[in-house]
Structure formats: structure tokens, C-alpha cells
Amino acid sequence: MSRKNHFEISKHKDYLFVIKENISLVNNVYTNDPLNIYLLLGTDTALLLDTGCGLFPIRPIVNELIDKRDLLVLNSHFHWDHPLGNVEFEKVYIHENEIDVISKPYDVSYFKDSPNEIVKKYAEQNFLIPPAKEVVPLKDGDVFDLGEIIAEVIHCPGHSPGSICLLTSTGELFTGDVAYYGDQFLPKREEFPIVLSSLIKLIDICKKNKKVELYPSHRNYPCDISLLTDLYEGIQNIENLWDTKESFDFFQAWQIDDPSGKFRYYISRN
Ligand SMILES: [Zn+2]
Numbered sequence: 068m069s070r071k072n073h074f075e076i077s078k079h080k081d082y083l084f085v086i087k088e089n090i091s092l093v094n095n096v097y098t099n100d101p102l103n104i105y106l107l108l109g110t111d112t113a114l115l116l117d118t119g120c121g122l123f124p125i126r127p128i129v130n131e132l133i134d135k136r137d138l139l140v141l142n143s144h145f146h147w148d149h150p151l152g153n154v155e156f157e158k159v160y161i162h163e164n165e166i167d168v169i170s171k172p173y174d175v176s177y178f179k180d181s182p183n184e185i186v187k188k189y190a191e192q193n194f195l196i197p198p199a200k201e202v203v204p205l206k207d208g209d210v211f212d213l214g215e216i217i218a219e220v221i222h223c224p225g226h227s228p229g230s231i232c233l234l235t236s237t238g239e240l241f242t243g244d245v246a247y248y249g250d251q252f253l254p255k256r257e258e259f260p261i262v263l264s265s266l267i268k269l270i271d272i273c274k275k276n277k278k279v280e281l282y283p284s285h286r287n288y289p290c291d292i293s294l295l296t297d298l299y300e301g302i303q304n305i306e307n308l309w310d311t312k313e314s315f316d317f318f319q320a321w322q323i324d325d326p327s328g329k330f331r332y333y334i335s336r337n
Contacts, residue, residue: 221269245265246294259305
């Protein structure tokens with residue numbers, strides 16, 4: 068497989084490209100295909116949200132799309148499918164809670180036993196993927212002016228401690244892995260209130276601005292507020308489904324299927 072057919076590029080709006088990558092290629096326990104890497108084009112500056120799995124170079128694709136604009140690179144959070152292309156960029160932003168893990172080589176040795184051919188790409192690097200040259204911390208409320216588009220960082224912990232969403236002045240809400248339809252990776256049950264309060268934060272944004280469209284980092288887009296309310300209600304209902312849980316060792320998690328079919332939950336056992 069080559070770089071050309073690994074990523075699928077789609078122009079969603081004049082100023083918004085989506086670079087899609089199938090993460091199930093690495094290990095089919097991951098079913099949330101595709102990963103959506105978003106590229107926003109302001110008049111002066113472009114913003115890339117995530118750098119993907121690091122299997123093939125993404126920078127040449129980005130360079131072609133941004134033309135002469137400056138480029139900002141942000142990670143929505145630290146999980147392996149989002150930051151492993153960071154090495155191709157001089158400077159990457161991530162929430163301050165996750166700066167340590169992203170500043171050193173990223174250990175993907177849990178893929179050593181994957182039967183999939185593509186894992187050789189990680190083996191060539193001894194399953195340690197190098198970081199960006201410089202990693203810069205983000206915090207809630209940080210704002211980037213791209214020229215005619217302003218993007219604001221919204222800290223939404225839960226899925227991970229430093230998960231962020233991005234709200235634009237043009238009405239897009241990039242939800243990262245905080246909300247999408249598909250397999251959900253949740254912290255242990257005691258931390259559900261953190262997950263739920265992040266969802267409330269996003270629901271409030273949507274209620275204030277009815278025109279906001281949601282762009283999740285996995286699967287279908289755009290979504291609307293019902294993604295957030297479906298997920299909120301689903302997570303609240305896990306308590307009632309607790310007896311149906313099964314062990315899923317690869318993720319060291321409990322697996323519970325939502326009866327709606329919209330979500331499967333992996334709840335951390337650690
Ligand atoms: Zn993800």
C-alpha cells in the first residue's frame with residue numbers, strides 16, 4: 068500500500084478538508100474507522116487537528132492542501148491513533164495534562180502480536196515512535212486566529228485527561244474522541260461524572276448556538292446535538308447494564324453493548 072491510497076482526502080467545505088485513515092489496519096480490535104483528521108484553512112494560517120497513526124507520511128498531503136499558509140498542528144489527545152505522525156512536524160500543541168507522554172517516544176509495543184502486515188511499519192522503529200521536535204501546552208480557552216476563522220480550545224476530560232474539542236467562529240465543533248458514534252473508551256466508573264460534565268459542557272454550547280455542527284474524530288460527520296445527548300444518556304444507563312459486562316483483555320476493560328446499537332463501551336478496569 069502507498070501513501071496515496073492509505074489516506075482518503077475529502078473536501079468538506081471550501082475551508083475544511085478531512086484526511087481519513089483506517090485504524091483497523093493496525094489491529095482489528097479497533098472498529099472506529101475511519102479516523103478523521105481535520106484540516107482547517109484560514110486565510111493566513113491552517114490548523115491540522117491530529118496527525119494520525121504514523122504509518123505513512125501525512126505532511127506532504129498537508130503541505131499540498133495548505134498552499135502558502137502557516138501551519139498549526141494540534142493533537143485532540145494522546146491516544147495512539149491521533150499523535151503518531153507528530154514526528155513530521157516541528158511543533159505540536161496538546162493539552163497540558165498530556166504533554167509528558169507526547170514529548171517522548173511513543174511505545175506501541177502492544178501491537179507486537181497483531182497479525183496484520185502493516186505492523187511491520189512500527190517494528191522498523193522498534194515500536195517506539197519519535198515525538199515532534201517541540202511540544203507546546205494548551206489550556207481551556209486558548210484561541211487561535213487563522214484569518215477569518217477563530218478556533219477556541221475547550222478542555223473536555225474523561226475519554227482522556229487532556230482531551231480537547233475545538234469550537235470555530237464558523238460554527239464547527241470538533242469533538243475529538245469526546246463524542247462519536249461507535250466503540251467508546253471510558254475511564255473507570257468512578258470517573259464517569261467527569262465524562263458526563265464534559266458532555267454537558269458541549270451540550271450547552273450547542274444549545275446556545277443552534278447552528279453548530281459536530282465533527283467527531285471517528286466515523287460519520289457532521290453530527291448534531293443528538294450525538295451528545297445519546298452518549299450522555301447511554302453512559303448514564305451503563306449502571307443498569309452492569310451485570311451484562313464481559314471482560315475484554317486487550318483493552319484491560321469491561322465491555323458493555325448499548326441496546327441502541329449506537330455505542331459499545333469499553334470501561335477501564337484500572
Ligand atoms: Zn481515537
